[in-house]
Amino acid sequence: MTEPLFTLDELHKAADFVHARMPPTPQYAWPLLAEAIGTETWVKHENHTPTGAFKIRGAHTFIDWLKRTQPDCPGIVTATRGNHGQGQALAARAAGMVARVYVPEGNSVEKNAAMRAFGAELIVHGADFDAARQEAQRVAKAEGLAFVPPYHRELVRGVATYALELFTALPDLHxxxxxxxxxxxxxxxxxxxxxxxxxxxxxxxxxENADCVLRSMAAGDYVETETARTFADGIAVRVPVPEAFDIYARGAERIVTVSDAEVAEAIRLYYRATHNLAEGAGAAALAALMADRAIMAGKRVGVILCGGNIDGDWFETVLSGGVPQV
Structure with missing residues (x-):
């Protein structure tokens, strides 16, 4: 058995830090979800954070670490499809730092507006997230700003606080x-x-349209896909992050794919059963559970609603029975 990534004390300290800046999010078992799926389904509502997504947790702990270890750093540069950028902008600006955020062409209009509102200097670059990330790394090095990577130990320590809340409340989830x-x-x-x-x-x-993780696991090496065209923009990546891949390849029981049509149906179910908004990535976990309903029947199961920041026109399309095209 491998050593845990963090001690329980490290996670409790992260939770204390995060909770001083935002309250814990709820986890609810919605009866209409249980009725629709056939299993006791607990939703972890990360759509209820100050930015509407879980990323703000890691932003708080990462920026705190950065201020302690590089007190003279004037600001950050990062790349995002939206939720990571909102969190980093909020936390960095609160710490008196510049927040320069790169997004790809065609990024969510409403997420872009939210990032600017949180204080980000927003720059559009490249056809997808990975192209924006490469430019952000180049600019950070050239201008003496700190690059915020998609995976960093201190960032993950903050993110882990949502799971600490969930598992503390429900230690017997299957x-x-x-x-x-x-x-x-x-x-x-x-x-x-x-x-x-x-x-x-x-x-x-x-x-299924951004399946680099599955391809990499099958190949035993990191595989980059040519595109990642899904309206579930929070999971639209073309190549796995190696540090993260090494953890979930060992720690997850399995990896499954969902289609955009399945994600859209999960968004509709969330709205009908809970009257919560879920963005594409936010509904992906529920979509997978819906596909697994036969093997999960009668079990106590959790799904992470990781964000609710869906653009209005996409939500209109989904509610009318369609699937947003990208």
Missing amino acids: TVYVPIGCGSGICGTIAARDALGLSTRIVGVVS
């Missing part, structure tokens, strides 16, 4: 479904489970 983009969410969930010594199974969820 399985938890977690979406995988760059991997901080699933790594944080694995870390909290292991620190608490629980036996909960963790299932990672990726889009």
Whole structure:
């Protein structure tokens, strides 16, 4: 058995730090979800954070670490599809730092507006997230700013606080479904489970249109896909983050794919059953559970609703029975 990524004390200290800046999010078992799926389904509502997504947790702990270790650093540069950028902008600006955020062309209009509102200097660059990330890294080095990577130990320590909350409240969950983009969410969930010594199974969820994780696991090496065209933009990545991949490849029971049509149906179910908004990545875990309903029947299961920041026109399309095209 491998050593847990964090000790329980490290996670409790992160939770104390995060909770001084935002309250814990709730986890609810919605009866209409249980009725629709046939299993007791607990939703971890990360759509209820100050930025509408889980990323703010890791932003708080990362920026705190940065201020302590590099007190003279004037600011950060990062790349995002939206939720990571909102969190980093909020935390960096609160610490008196510049926040320069790169997004790809065609990025969510409403997420872009939210990042600017949180104080980000927003720059559009490249056709997808990975191109924006490469430019952000170049600029950070050229201008003496700190690059915020998609995976960093201090970032994951903050993200893991949502799973600490969930597992503390519900230590007997059979399985938890977690979406995988760059991997901080699933790594944080694995870390909290292991620190608490629980036996909960963790299932990672990726889009069938952005399946670099599955391809990499099959190949035994990191595989980059040519595109990642899914309206579940939070999981639209073309190549796994190696540090994160090494953790969830060992710590997850399995990785499954979902289609955009399945994600859209999960968004509709969330709205009908809970009247919560879920963005594409936020509904991916529920979509996977819906596909697994036969093997999960009668079990106590958790799903991570990692964000609710869906653009209005996409939500209109989904509610009318369609699937947003990208």
